[in-house]
Amino acid sequence: MNLAQLHYTSAPPGPDGSGFRFTAVTPGVPASLLREAEQLIGYEPPRDAPPRPSADQLGSFPQALSLNVLSDGSRLLARSVYTGADYSGRWGNFHAHAVHLPAPADAQRPAPGQLPITAWGSPQWAADSPPAGAPVPPLASVPAPGPLDLGALSAFVAARGRWLAGFFADVRRLVEDPAAPQLVLVERESEAVAWWIMLACSVLPHRRGQWLTFTTYTRRPQLARQQIIGVVPEDGLGLAGQEHRYRVYDAAREAAPAAAPDPWAQTAARIWQAQRQELFAHVRRLPAPSGGPAGRSGPYEAGPLAALALAAGVGLDSAGRTAAADWAAGHRAALDDAQVRALTRALARPAADRGPEEEAASGRLLSALAGWAPPEVSEPLVELALAGAVRSGGSAPPAGLLAEPARLRLAAELEPELRAGLADPAREPADRVALLRVAAELGVDPGDLLPDVARQLAHALITDPGAPYGEAVRGALAELPRLRELVLDRLDSLAAGDPAAGARLFAATPLSLAGAGALPHLRMCAQAQAWGTGTGDRAKALTRLLEHSGASLEEDPLVLRTAMRLVWGAQPPTPGEALLALSPVGERAHQAAGTWELLARAAVSAPAGDRDAEVLAVELLRRSASPFPDPLRASLLLLELARGVRERETGPGWVRQALGLGAADPAPTAREHAYAAVAGELLAGDPPESEVRALIESNDAELLAAYRRAARLPRVADRLRLDPGYAAECFATWSSQPQAGPPWQEARTDLLDGVLRPVVRGLPAPQLAAVEEALARRGGRHAEDFRGWQRPGAFGRLRDRLTGSGRRGAKGAPAGPPPRGATGGPIAPGDAGGPVPPGGSGSTGGSGGSGGSGSTGGSGSSGGDGGRP
DSSP: OOBOEEEEEEEEEETTEEEEEEEEEOTTOOHHHHHHHHTTSOOOOOTTSOSSOOHHHHTTSOOEEEEEEOTTSOEEEEEEEEEEEOTTSOEEEEEEEEEEEOSOOOTTSOOOSSOGGGGTTOTTSOSSOOOTTOOOOOBSSSOOOOOOOHHHHHHHHHHTHHHHHHHHHHHHHHHHOTTOOEEEEEOSSHHHHHHHHHHHHHHSOHHHHTTOOEESOOSOGGGOOSSEEEEOGGGSGGGTTOTTTEEEEETTTTBOOOOOOOHHHHHHHHHHHTTOTHHHHHHHTSOOOTTSOSSTTGGGOHHHHHHHHHHTTOOOOHHHHHHHHHHHHHOGGGSOHHHHHHHHHHHHSOOTTOOHHHHHHHHHHHHHHTTTSOHHHHHHHHHHHHHHHHHHOOOOOOTTOSOHHHHHHHHHHHHHHHHHHHTOTTSOHHHHHHHHHHHHHHTOOOGGGHHHHHHHHHHHHHHOTTTTOSHHHHHHHHHOHHHHHHHHHHHHHHHHHOHHHHHHHHHHSOOOOTTOOOOHHHHHHHHHTTTTTTSSOHHHHHHHHHHHHOOOTTTOTHHHHHHHHHHHTTSOOOHHHHHHHHHHHHHHHHHHHTOHHHHHHHHHTSOTTOHHHHHHHHHHHHHOSSOOOHHHHHHHHHHHHHHHHHHTOOOSOHHHHHHHHHTSOOOHHHHHHHHHHHHHHHTSSSOOHHHHHHHHHHOOHHHHHHHHHHHTSHHHHHHHHHOHHHHHHHHHHHTOOTTSOHHHHHHHHHIIIIIIHHHHHTSOHHHHHHHHHHHHHTOTTHHHHHHHHHSTTHHHHHHHHHHTTTSTTOOOOOOOOOOTTTTTOOOOTTOOOOOOOOOOTTOSOOOOOTTOOOOSOOTTOOSOTTSOO
16 A cells, blocks of 8 residues: 655745645645645644643643545544644644545445554654655555553553443444434543544444544544544533533543443443453454345344353353344354353353343254254253243253253252242243143153143133243143143033134144044034034034044033034024934934023024924924923924914914913014914914904904004905905904904004005906905995995094994093004004004994994994904
8 A cells, every 4th residue: 555644734934835834745645635634633732731841741742643534535544743832932833644545435345454543652653744855655554553551451441341331332323323423532641532442443343443533632522523532621521411412421520421222332341341352353253144244233233242252251241141142043153162162151150130031042042052062062051941941931942952960960959949830820821831841851740730730721722822822832732741631631621611712722723633532522623613614504514523523422412512502603503404403413412412492592583484493393392301491482382383373283272372372471583473473374364253353352462563564465465456355354354343452443443544445445446346245245234334434534434333432322532643543644564552542431442543444233233243253
């Protein structure tokens, strides 16, 4: 290299003038560089410096060794010292000797040569300009390092050891972030500042230390642009409190900024305090992994430095040990056998600050070394992991890594704590399972403690499968056959009580039943999700689950209950599915499994009109060996009755039978189902007079509402239009029984006005005549009443006659609001309510409303002449 030299001081008049100027420069240095350098190499003595110092006093003035990056990317290394009086006798002169380093500072490219800070104290620095006309040859390298007092440096490090970690973290920030605040070092001696800078450059990669700008002394720190600035105490007073601009380390006042957590910086500080600074050079020689830098943080990853430090006997905190273990787990080949052995021993030493993260990192290193390093290398980590699992709940190491002497020694040491931990129900299930693995590794028999551990683990797995089923539990179930047997047996029992939880267990974990015993409930839970229970052909899924269980329903009837819960959950099956579930296994299996009533609920909860519900009810009543509870039995009997009514297999009295069962608190759907069947049969044409009379006299709002809904079905309207006899029959029925209670009065009013009248109005004259003929054949006044019912305004008179209020001497009721179904509108299908209309004195049914035709009987008639009672 050719490094140009520059000398600058106050000189007598010459060709370039007088005063401060460059007095000697290596040929070829451009004027622009000189102008830029002149702004960087000035010197002002300290504020308290003597105005006319002696020669001895001049030696105590601070030296300003500085490194600056110039505008073209090159660097200028300079030393400026105070020289006292100039050639004219005026005080305030100084001499600056500078060396130009032309290679641009590049953090991504190696920079040749010594670090600039090593030039501190170099004998090559001149204290005065060379004689006029003397040649100024370029230097081949940075000025040679000066003498270094290692004892003084060690004392310096010891005195400032508590600040080193924070200082190194700030230095790292300087080279990573261009906007980082400058570091201000307040020292009485500029040599101490140089030592600070040497420490900073030592921990950095060599190429980054080459361009770390600094000055060991400046009188005006606010104007300095270097990254690290040295000042004397009186010049550092105004810099504190400006954290956004300066990080001030003031040795004179024992003050420094709070350090941010940084394992790399903390490790570097520990290395310097242990006087093992050669490790920084060693870490740079470690092989980097292919494809990138040494780790996530590049050259500032704590792991490799911490691993070398521990292997060299340097004590680190938990964060450093964690970083070392994690890095070594991924770079085991980067260390030699002796270093790996020393590292594992260092990690296994007792440490009060060891936490879960460090234990986990040591475990990862142990896994990386298992089968790769000799057993004696990893044995300290095995002992550490086993002790940690017992004392703090850490994970147990892989089995078979402990030599017999170490195993016996550790078993004797840990057995009391191990048994106490196994007996402690407050410990997490995974922790207790890990203790079982430790016991197996150490040869300690857990004895009667094993069943309780298995029971706790099974309950934890069935309650929240994902939480306990981790690496420790998975490994224990694979390594400890007796534990696996007990846990699976308990899980089978728990799954019988809560099959849904058993299914969730297999959905959330890879638990395998390979090689296990019978476990019928657990085996069905394992297949529930795969076979799509809850969707698709559920009856087929039930059959497959029962087959997969491998159990006989005679020996274990609860298997049927588990299978049905897996398929249908908390909801009953549909009646069709229930029939399919009943047929292959029979009633005895369902009764023994406790699913017999579930089949009954499937029938009684089915929507009205489900014919499968009727068939199922008949089957259940026929096969039942013991009576159902009263409400459930009434519901089933209603469904059976509905089927009999539809099939016309029921004897007389089926209306009253339906009413009696409907009053026995059955399921609402079953009552609705049966009432709909009864109403449909009453409207089917030519119903028995006794059944019609039972309907009218029942005064049952629900049955009458079902009757009204059935009358509004399209098939009834179609038949009324097409069949004059049917229309005549309905008129005769709906206009009968004037003495019946208000529910019938309201119902017939709605039926006449809302159902029959719209049909009759649309009939052509021949069909109307046919209806009248049919009514005339029935006898009585039916035909006359029908003709009067059709005439406008005639309905009121007809109503009075039918209700008796038009008889001579009858006392009419006071006027009231129109009944529902008259001017108040028809009763909507399903509406069993409505106001009770007023009636005349002595009248039992004055709710006829408009269209509420009475019977053909006249005044005083009991109603129903020629019609069905």
